Amino acid sequence: MAKTLTEKILSMKTGLEVKPGDIVVSPVDWALVQDTTGPLTVREFLSLGLPKLANPTHTILFIDHAAPSPQKQLSCDHTFLRKFAKDYGAVLSDVGEGVCHQIMAEKYARPGDVIVGADSHTVTAGGLGAFATGMGSSDVAAAFGLGKTWFRVPETYFIRLTGKLQRHVTAKDVILHLIGMIGADGATYKSLEFGGPGAAAMPVTDRLTIANMAVEAGAKVGLFPSDDATLEYLTQQGRSQDHIRLFADEDAVYERVIDIDLAALEPTVARPHTVDNTAAVGELKGIKVDQVFIGTCTNGRLEDLKLAADILRGKRRNPATRLLVAPASPRVMLAGMRMGYIQDLVQAGATILPPGCAGCLGVHQGVLGDGETCLSTANRNFLGRMGNPEGLIYLASTPTAAASAVTGVITDPREV
Incomplete structure (x- = not known):
């Protein structure tokens, strides 16, 4: 039977010929938590009374969402996670070691893997051809102890991309366009396969951005094939041995096919307070921006630092607009320093934050004041997302964010 990528991966893992709607129990290659979901997950695991982790070296605890900790309660949560990792032999990724989803891509995720995480943006690893999905803390706790979990095999939407992106139009604009087209619940529990x-023609870094936000359309997973671009990325990370070629069958059956001509896209912005409330940047030009935030698991990669630096080099941010930049990992930050991008950004007036989630969640580092507007490269703009329900969050690509930092208002990057 011809298979989609999702069906192929779950068939490989379970040894069954799976089809949409089947309930299957699959081995889990990696299970992860971060510091906001991790304490609950660990307590749930301990309550199960299991003597050990099923696979300690593939159980990862990330401290990235409030890193460094801004308050005592969160510091105690961090201490709790560190002790658990030491006692049970789990992998600990501590303060400053990067955003969980970026580190999974750099170090761990492999094509064909099944990955579960107590974080909805675990789907990011689908950019490498992994069946990666977010789950509740109780489900991940069970995966910690059993090394497996159950899934309902999702139906698949095939997103066929053709054409070539214009200058200053990016993968972020692609996924914002798609979410605006089908809605925040338009792919609920579906597999989005690109x-x-x-x-x-897309590099893996672009694929990671798109897969990261598949969940914002309700999808269970967002998947790309594993091809030569995947091999190139893994080789750059020193992991060429982790590569396998993985494609959907040519005659796979999809529930829906959506065609997107990349050449027809333009910079896209999501307006408050939902990700599917999208508009072309031209419709929003001139809206005052108090803060620009470039970073996160969506757009905190080296390519984003370059895009921002290319626009900001030799310029200064608008004096009424704060510019925060958070590289997604130490590897990204160090490469940005070697390439001169960090220097360009600092000279343009940016504040460089440590590798981590920074302002995305709204726990610290960039919390908005009442009535303030932020243009962010993050993946969510929900009410209160950046720490203040009286703030307004617009989502955009890195070029749009960088251009808007210069002008102080939402700006089409093609005009800067």
Whole structure:
């Protein structure tokens, strides 16, 4: 039977010929938590009374969402996670070691893996061809102890990408366009699988951005094939041995096919307070911006530092607009320093934050004041997301964010 990527991965893992709607129990290759979901997950695991982790070296605890800790309660949570990792032999990724989803891509995730995490943006690893999905803390606790979990095999939407993106139009604009098209619940518990010549030409860093936000359309997973671009990325990380070629069958059956011509896209912005409330940047030009935030698991990679630096080099941010930049990992930060991007950004007036989630969640580092507006490269703009329900969050690509930092208002990057 011809299979989609999702069906192929779950068939490989379970040894069954799976089809949409089947309930399967699959081995889990990696299970992860972060410091906001981790304490609950660990307590749930301990309550199960299991003597050990099923696979300690593939159980990862990330301290990235409030890192460094801004308050005592969160510091105590961090201490709790560190002790658990030491006692049970789990992997600990501590303060400053990067955003969990970026580190999974750099160090751990492999094509064909099944990955579960107590964080909805675990889907990011789908950019490498992994079946990666977020789950509740109780489900991840069970995966910690059993090394497996159950899934209902999702139906699949095939997103066929053709054409070539214009200058200053990016993968972030692609996924914002798609979410605006189908809605925040338009792919609930579906697999979004991306293909076509436009997808084949995308580097993995762009694929990670798109897969990261599949969940914002309700999807269970967002998947790209594992091809030559995947091999190139893994080789850059020193992990070429982790590569396998993985494609959907040519005659796979999809519930829905959506065609997107990349050449027809333009910079896109999501307005408050939902990700599917999208508009072309031209419709929003001139809206005052108090803060610009470039970073997160969506757009905190080296390519984003370059895009921002190319626009900001030799310029200064608007004096009424704060500019915060958070590299997603130490590897990204160090490469940005070597390439001169960090220097360009600092000279343009940016504040460089330590590798981590920074302002995305709203726990610290960039919390908005009442009535303030932030243009962010993050993946969510929900009411109160950046720490203040009286703030307004617009989501955009890195070029749009950088251009707007210069002007102090939402700006089309093609005009800067």
